[in-house]
Amino acid sequence: MNLLAHPELLELLAASHALGTLRGGARRRFETLAREQAPVRAAALVWQGRLASMTELQQPVTPDPAVWTRIRNLIDAEQAQQALARQRDAAMPLTAPSTTTTGGWLRSLALWRGAAAAGAFVAVLAVGVGLNLREQLINAPAVQYVAVLSDDKAAASMLVTFDPKKKQLVLQRVGNFREGTDKSLQLWALPPGGAPRSLGVLDNAPALRLAASESDVRVPALAISLEPKGGVPSAGGPTGPVLFHGPLIEKTL
Amino acid sequence: MPHNPPMTAPSPDAELMALIDRIGHRDEAALRQLYDRTSPRLMGLAMRVVRQREWAEDVLQESFLTVWRVAADYRASLSPPMAWLGLIVRSRSLDLLRRRTADRAQLTQEFDELMADTFESDTPNPADMADAGEQAWALHQCLSQLEGRQREVVSLAYLRELSHSELAEQLKLPLGTVKTWIRRGLDKLRTCMGRFA
Numbered sequence: 001m002n003l004l005a006h007p008e009l010l011e012l013l014a015a016s017h018a019l020g021t022l023r024g025g026a027r028r029r030f031e032t033l034a035r036e037q038a039p040v041r042a043a044a045l046v047w048q049g050r051l052a053s054m055t056e057l058q059q060p061v062t063p064d065p066a067v068w069t070r071i072r073n074l075i076d077a078e079q080a081q082q083a084l085a086r087q088r089d090a091a092m093p094l095t096a097p098s099t100t101t102t103g104g105w106l107r108s109l110a111l112w113r114g115a116a117a118a119g120a121f122v123a124v125l126a127v128g129v130g131l132n133l134r135e136q137l138i139n140a141p142a143v144q145y146v147a148v149l150s151d152d153k154a155a156a157s158m159l160v161t162f163d164p165k166k167k168q169l170v171l172q173r174v175g176n177f178r179e180g181t182d183k184s185l186q187l188w189a190l191p192p193g194g195a196p197r198s199l200g201v202l203d204n205a206p207a208l209r210l211a212a213s214e215s216d217v218r219v220p221a222l223a224i225s226l227e228p229k230g231g232v233p234s235a236g237g238p239t240g241p242v243l244f245h246g247p248l249i250e251k252t253l
Numbered sequence: 254m255p256h257n258p259p260m261t262a263p264s265p266d267a268e269l270m271a272l273i274d275r276i277g278h279r280d281e282a283a284l285r286q287l288y289d290r291t292s293p294r295l296m297g298l299a300m301r302v303v304r305q306r307e308w309a310e311d312v313l314q315e316s317f318l319t320v321w322r323v324a325a326d327y328r329a330s331l332s333p334p335m336a337w338l339g340l341i342v343r344s345r346s347l348d349l350l351r352r353r354t355a356d357r358a359q360l361t362q363e364f365d366e367l368m369a370d371t372f373e374s375d376t377p378n379p380a381d382m383a384d385a386g387e388q389a390w391a392l393h394q395c396l397s398q399l400e401g402r403q404r405e406v407v408s409l410a411y412l413r414e415l416s417h418s419e420l421a422e423q424l425k426l427p428l429g430t431v432k433t434w435i436r437r438g439l440d441k442l443r444t445c446m447g448r449f450a
Contacts, residue, residue: 016435016439021416049332053335053339054412055342056339061306063296068292071284071288075281
């Protein structure tokens with residue numbers, strides 16, 4: 001049948017096609033005609049456009065505010081990953097540690113930023129987990145925070161765990177780095193977009209416990225700098241080179 | 254019957270398009286504004302397709318992430334902004350329904366009942382159509398000329414991508430009735446929409 005001689009039938013077929021109720025062989029025949037004849041194609045496109053507006057006619061429903069939070073977190077995570085990838089490229093030539101204090105610190109900035117970006121991703125995941133409060137209450141998991149701090153050669157040097165129940169940070173040396181007797185290692189929290197905050201000074205023991213609250217460790221990343229014996233005040237930030245750093249991961253045991 | 258879309262200046266379409274352009278340039282504030290402007294309507298659409306609030310919110314989340322990723326390509330689509338957003342939400346909703354039905358074949362019965370309860374008159378309120386484009390306004394006018402249940406069958410066929418027999422099954426109606434209502438519904442739409450072209 002010549003569809004063009006039957007404009008009403010053409011319209012009806014085009015409308016059924018756009019609605020999705022034209023199926024099987026009838027649909028295939030119509031689509032073949034549409035490819036061959038421009039007026040058929042035009043009718044099909046016009047009806048697709050008309051019915052597409054159906055999506056605009058539904059009763060509005062206000063979504064839960066958490067939906068936007070989830071969207072923003074996922075986008076931030078995506079951005080942070082991309083930033084991290086850029087940082088990795090940019091930081092590559094700067095990763096050699098320096099023994100001079102201020103120079104080493106400045107040169108480590110790129111690394112710090114990279115670590116913070118990596119950590120932002122983790123923090124975002126943690127927020128996502130936090131939102132799902134009901135599920136958390138049902139399953140009541142024991143949450144721990146874990147960080148493996150590595151040197152610039154990615155060799156693990158310090159294992160950090162946080163026990164929220166005891167409010168305790170436990171640091172274990174896993175590498176063989178030993179600071180000189182006139183130096184101390186100092187642990188820093190790296191809040192996203194904020195200045196590093198001291199979490200404490202390490203002594204020479206193989207395992208060390210530091211008191212800390214959960215809010216202290218809700219940060220994307222941790223780092224350890226080499227400082228004069230006894231450490232430096234938190235407000236001024238690290239003065240020595242960053243020896244180890246790594247993202248803090250929320251771990252459900 | 255009023256045939257003209259409500260007059261506002263500048264046009265809602267132009268504002269939404271400007272927001273989508275900014276999102277294409279990675280402007281998170283613009284995404285927030287677009288979300289504030291459109292999320293209730295898009296949530297309503299997702300609810301209508303998937304029916305469960307929790308699922309609809311998942312759909313909304315996935316849809317806005319899609320918008321964030323593909324906004325730069327929007328200009329090539331030639332669609333009015335709300336129609337473009339609606340297509341994204343509808344296609345994410347259908348994806349979710351396909352996943353869920355595959356996941357839970359054993360719950361089909363329950364699922365059908367869930368869907369069946371949506372078969373009610375659900376006339377959109379013209380007062381809520383401030384952001385609707387001209388095309389949507391025309392469709393709204395023409396759909397409102399259909400009898401309530403005809404309008405429902407036509408809407409659900411489109412929104413949930415259902416065949417005649419799937420509609421009959423979900424709405425517990427005889428197949429012949431569904432076919433007749435759709436045919437008559439489309440026929441009235443054809444006459445009515447022709448006046449808006």
